[in-house]
Amino acid sequence: MPEATLILDAVAIQRALTRIAHEIAERNEVGANVVLIGIPKGGVPLSQRLSAILAGIWNQPVPVGTLDVSMHRDDLDRRAAPRVYPTVIPFDVTGKTVVLVDDVLFSGRTTRAALDALNDFGRPKNIQLAVLVDRGHRELPIKADFVGKNVPTAMGEKVVVSLREDGGEDKVGLEKPK
Amino acid sequence: MSWNRKHLLDIESLTVDEIATVLDTAKAFKVVGERAIKKVPALRGKTVVNLFIEPSTRTRISFELAEQRLSADIINFTAEASSLKKGETLKDTARNLEALNADFIVMRHSASGAAHFLSRVLNASVINAGDGAHEHPTQALLDAFTIRERKGKIAGLNVTILGDILYSRVARSDIWALTKLGAHVTLCGPSTLVPKTFEQMGCRVTHDMDEAIREADIINLLRIQHERQRKTMFPSINEYTQLFGLNKARLAKTRPDALIMHPGPVNRGVEIDSEIADSVRSLILEQVTNGLAVRMAVLYLVNGGKGPQELTGN
Numbered sequence: 001m002p003e004a005t006l007i008l009d010a011v012a013i014q015r016a017l018t019r020i021a022h023e024i025a026e027r028n029e030v031g032a033n034v035v036l037i038g039i040p041k042g043g044v045p046l047s048q049r050l051s052a053i054l055a056g057i058w059n060q061p062v063p064v065g066t067l068d069v070s071m072h073r074d075d076l077d078r079r080a081a082p083r084v085y086p087t088v089i090p091f092d093v094t095g096k097t098v099v100l101v102d103d104v105l106f107s108g109r110t111t112r113a114a115l116d117a118l119n120d121f122g123r124p125k126n127i128q129l130a131v132l133v134d135r136g137h138r139e140l141p142i143k144a145d146f147v148g149k150n151v152p153t154a155m156g157e158k159v160v161v162s163l164r165e166d167g168g169e170d171k172v173g174l175e176k177p178k
Numbered sequence: 179m180s181w182n183r184k185h186l187l188d189i190e191s192l193t194v195d196e197i198a199t200v201l202d203t204a205k206a207f208k209v210v211g212e213r214a215i216k217k218v219p220a221l222r223g224k225t226v227v228n229l230f231i232e233p234s235t236r237t238r239i240s241f242e243l244a245e246q247r248l249s250a251d252i253i254n255f256t257a258e259a260s261s262l263k264k265g266e267t268l269k270d271t272a273r274n275l276e277a278l279n280a281d282f283i284v285m286r287h288s289a290s291g292a293a294h295f296l297s298r299v300l301n302a303s304v305i306n307a308g309d310g311a312h313e314h315p316t317q318a319l320l321d322a323f324t325i326r327e328r329k330g331k332i333a334g335l336n337v338t339i340l341g342d343i344l345y346s347r348v349a350r351s352d353i354w355a356l357t358k359l360g361a362h363v364t365l366c367g368p369s370t371l372v373p374k375t376f377e378q379m380g381c382r383v384t385h386d387m388d389e390a391i392r393e394a395d396i397i398n399l400l401r402i403q404h405e406r407q408r409k410t411m412f413p414s415i416n417e418y419t420q421l422f423g424l425n426k427a428r429l430a431k432t433r434p435d436a437l438i439m440h441p442g443p444v445n446r447g448v449e450i451d452s453e454i455a456d457s458v459r460s461l462i463l464e465q466v467t468n469g470l471a472v473r474m475a476v477l478y479l480v481n482g483g484k485g486p487q488e489l490t491g492n
Contacts, residue, residue, distance in 0.1 A: 068206060084203050084475075086206045
């Protein structure tokens, strides 16, 4: 095992999500127009947790969906075909404010693929991006609207997100290159 | 999740993990087919040659639509309209296609091993769409997908494959796939078409239809392949229907939740009664729908290059 530094523990993750939810509520006063869409794998449980917190703030359910972006990636023939997760968006995104949720923002290419994939489901009024960790090294002009924690990293390091929905404990670690 | 292959040539060499990867991927692609916009850009800019040296309708159409839904450019090539008629060898035909920078070749050929041969002489990815009596891997994958979707599992199920096993590439691929996934496979049909030698592939062979289907969870009927038989292997079609055709009386003796599959084309009134083919227990049209998703998944997977499968959180 490579050496891993703990960046966020369970309490810190929960606190970050609560803050992000309040920022989303502050930015979007009409909660009825907001939908959350998680990007697999890590973004999906995070979007569900945010939905639950926001439902408490707005006193109404906040719809949540899952958007697979693998078929829209720009590096498909450069690496082994990534796992494809089913896309489930049980509502119309047209005219809505879509908050895309991902665990880690890195090059920005996953977000670009998500913007492209979302096109096939309608035309949202606007799209915002919420991430648990922004580790820098952007390769595209993409910026998150809501960030749990900014973590300066070296290119070769790995941000490892573990969530209880996947059977582990809530934590985010930074692994040094081997 | 594991897939690092450039070609899909057979089921025999696939691992259980690789088969499961195709089935899981196909599940996601099936959902794509239910959307308003059914096209994704995964193969944008790639060229696929559908090289069908042996006639095929459903497999060719299924592959073609799968390729279109993945945004690939397509060249269709059939034996009747090609230089193969003018004496060109398969290798030369394929190399000419490759000179056009084709990225994938989907091939159906009457000779066993044709796809393996192509994969050795070309740089393109080769997908076997049926080679002689050898294998038809995407059919087996879609059969496994359909069974898993309807029954929730494959391991431990009793699957009976009926009919022309000897000349059937579908049977061979199905046997490989289903036995690898832990099903109990029974083969049944006239002894001339279902020789005992198939027991070596890990299945049970019987020539008693009633016994073969009594405990079956899945009854997979195969077409009698008139075109592949060198001489008559059974006295008459009528006798075959009497001994091995699936009719209402026989179906009544099966488990009430036994489901019926058929790779098509169906010879109504020969291997299956028309009424049963259209019944709620028949998965025949679901197989067609699933075939599209499975072929999209296969094309998507063989398109992948080298490197890690999982995006490590970034």
